[in-house]
Amino acid sequence: MRFQVRFTSGKPVYLQIVDQVKLAVASGALRGGDALPGIRPLAESLRVNRNTIAKAYGELESQGVIQTNAGKGCFVKDGGSPYKKDARLEILRHDIDAAVVQAHHLQIGKADFLKLADARFDAFQQQRDQAPHE
Amino acid sequence: MADTPAIEITGLVRRFGRHDAVNGLSLRVQSGRCYGFFGRNGAGKTTTIKCLLNLLRPTSGSVRIFGMDPRRDEVAVKSRLSYVPDNVAFYPWMTVRDALDYTASFRAKWNRDTEQALLAQFRLDPGRKTTHLSKGQRTQLALVAAICPEPELLVLDEPTSGLDPIVRREFIRTVIGAYQDGDPGRRTVFVSTHLISEFEGLIDEFTIIDEGHERLTLEADTARGRFEKSLEEIFVSTLEPGGATA
Numbered sequence: 001m002r003f004q005v006r007f008t009s010g011k012p013v014y015l016q017i018v019d020q021v022k023l024a025v026a027s028g029a030l031r032g033g034d035a036l037p038g039i040r041p042l043a044e045s046l047r048v049n050r051n052t053i054a055k056a057y058g059e060l061e062s063q064g065v066i067q068t069n070a071g072k073g074c075f076v077k078d079g080g081s082p083y084k085k086d087a088r089l090e091i092l093r094h095d096i097d098a099a100v101v102q103a104h105h106l107q108i109g110k111a112d113f114l115k116l117a118d119a120r121f122d123a124f125q126q127q128r129d130q131a132p133h134e
Numbered sequence: 135m136a137d138t139p140a141i142e143i144t145g146l147v148r149r150f151g152r153h154d155a156v157n158g159l160s161l162r163v164q165s166g167r168c169y170g171f172f173g174r175n176g177a178g179k180t181t182t183i184k185c186l187l188n189l190l191r192p193t194s195g196s197v198r199i200f201g202m203d204p205r206r207d208e209v210a211v212k213s214r215l216s217y218v219p220d221n222v223a224f225y226p227w228m229t230v231r232d233a234l235d236y237t238a239s240f241r242a243k244w245n246r247d248t249e250q251a252l253l254a255q256f257r258l259d260p261g262r263k264t265t266h267l268s269k270g271q272r273t274q275l276a277l278v279a280a281i282c283p284e285p286e287l288l289v290l291d292e293p294t295s296g297l298d299p300i301v302r303r304e305f306i307r308t309v310i311g312a313y314q315d316g317d318p319g320r321r322t323v324f325v326s327t328h329l330i331s332e333f334e335g336l337i338d339e340f341t342i343i344d345e346g347h348e349r350l351t352l353e354a355d356t357a358r359g360r361f362e363k364s365l366e367e368i369f370v371s372t373l374e375p376g377g378a379t380a
Contacts, residue, residue: 007334010362012355044311047303048335097363115366 001031005046017056022065025076026124027030028131031076036066138201140165140185140287140322141343145195148181155181157346158195163339165286165317168353170340171326172369177324179345180220183291186324187217199287213242216280220292222272224264230275231260234282241283248312251279256304270301277305281313288313290325294332302332307375310336330366343345349373 001024007014024030027117036042039057057074060066064083066074083091103113141163144312148156156178173179184190188204188211196203204211224233230253235303238244240268254258256265256274262348267275273293280288297311314321327333340357342349350357354365361368 005335007358007364008367009358012359013335013357040311040315043314044307046335047306047310047332049336049338050165050314051338052308053337054318062345 003042003046005048013058014052014056017053018059018063021056021076022063025065026128028124028128030076031131032076034076036074036076038073068109137158138165138364139163139198140167140200141334142323143182143186143195144197144199146182146185146192146197147194148185148190149193152345152369156185159343159346159348160195161341161348161351163322163324165322167338168314168323168325168336170330170337170365171324172328172330172340172341172365173303173326173343173374174328177343179343180291180341181346183289183324183326186289187212197286199295206312214285215289216283217284217289218280218291218293220295222269222276224272226263227263228264229260230258230262230264233264233275234260237279238282243284245282245284245355248284248316249278249282250309252281252312255308270297273297273305274301277308281308284316286320287322287324290323290327292327292329293325294327302329306332306336315335328369330369331341331364340365342369343362344373 001020003020007013009016021030021036032089036057037045039050039053043053046053052122054076057066058131061068061074064077067077068074100113103109108116139162141161143159146156146159147154153345156362157177160167166376171179171182177208181190185192186199186204188208191205199211200214202211209238225236228236234249244279250276252258256271256278257309258275258278263270277293289307294305295307302368309323323338325336334354337354339351339353341351350368352360357365361371363371
């Protein structure tokens with residue numbers, strides 16, 4: 001996968017990398033067992049500090065998105081979040097609240113909101129289904 | 135010992151005649167971090183670095199490297215750091231090979247594998263006379279000589295000014311890769327520059343210095359989050375007359 005970082009976005013660079021990996025997994029561009037680039041080559045190619053990549057991978061690992069195999073590097077995990085379902089729902093609730101607030105200010109009602117959420121779920125599912133298998 | 139900062143500058147003043155080149159500067163660089171020291175030409179960057187390396191004596195204030203006084207413990211301090219100045223010079227009669235061997239003879243450690251890899255990467259011919267190298271190649275050779283001893287601290291003073299963009303990028307990649315990857319927790323970089331955009335991704339924390347004074351010290355991510363601008367734009371707006379972030 002190709003990473004892109006923008007220094008003008010106001011978002012910490014390590015979080016940009018975290019979000020790009022999570023997006024790639026959700027859309028099927030990365031699958032369980034796929035290797036992430038090594039810290040050094042990725043740091044060199046993006047010309048960012050290796051601490052930044054290490055911090056991003058650490059965050060992805062603590063969120064249960066990837067796992068580190070000693071001496072082999074980082075791999076996308078096959079499902080299995082480290083959190084219980086309650087905790088996972090709680091994490092998601094914050095993000096949904098933000099979207100609901102935004103919907104309110106954009107005068108998007110509940111029906112349209114749910115329709116859009118439904119469509120996006122399907123879109124990601126479709127992308128995952130169509131992503132080429134190794 | 136882990137908490138001893140790599141660099142600690144407290145109330146540094148350096149006067150030349152009636153002119154204060156550095157006037158009450160304080161900063162602290164934690165071990166393992168990349169610290170940007172940003173300022174315009176003449177802001178006091180090189181004077182500060184020369185005080186760190188005991189090439190200049192502070193008028194007042196103190197500098198500590200690894201908790202030691204670079205004047206009293208000069209050998210102990212210098213054995214643990216490397217320095218790349220903005221204008222690199224080698225003895226004119228030496229070849230690339232001679233210059234590296236000469237530097238290696240002063241150092242306790244010298245990583246031959248790194249040396250070979252970097253000479254190949256930069257396509258530096260060991261038999262070439264240093265006088266026949268371009269400015270970019272001289273800087274690359276200085277970087278090889280700085281990295282091979284595997285120092286805990288790499289001090290770079292305007293390392294990329296006057297170089298073409300390809301050489302600049304390769305320089306920064308080498309600092310990230312060959313240098314930083316060796317022992318990440320204990321590889322500290324202190325880089326003075328006004329060419330900020332190229333170092334943008336490398337910097338963990340920075341100080342902007344202007345007319346010998348500190349103007350702004352922040353974590354890079356905090357700064358970008360607060361101002362929603364790149365470090366280079368923050369630098370410019372801090373130093374512009376009536377700058378928004380000043």
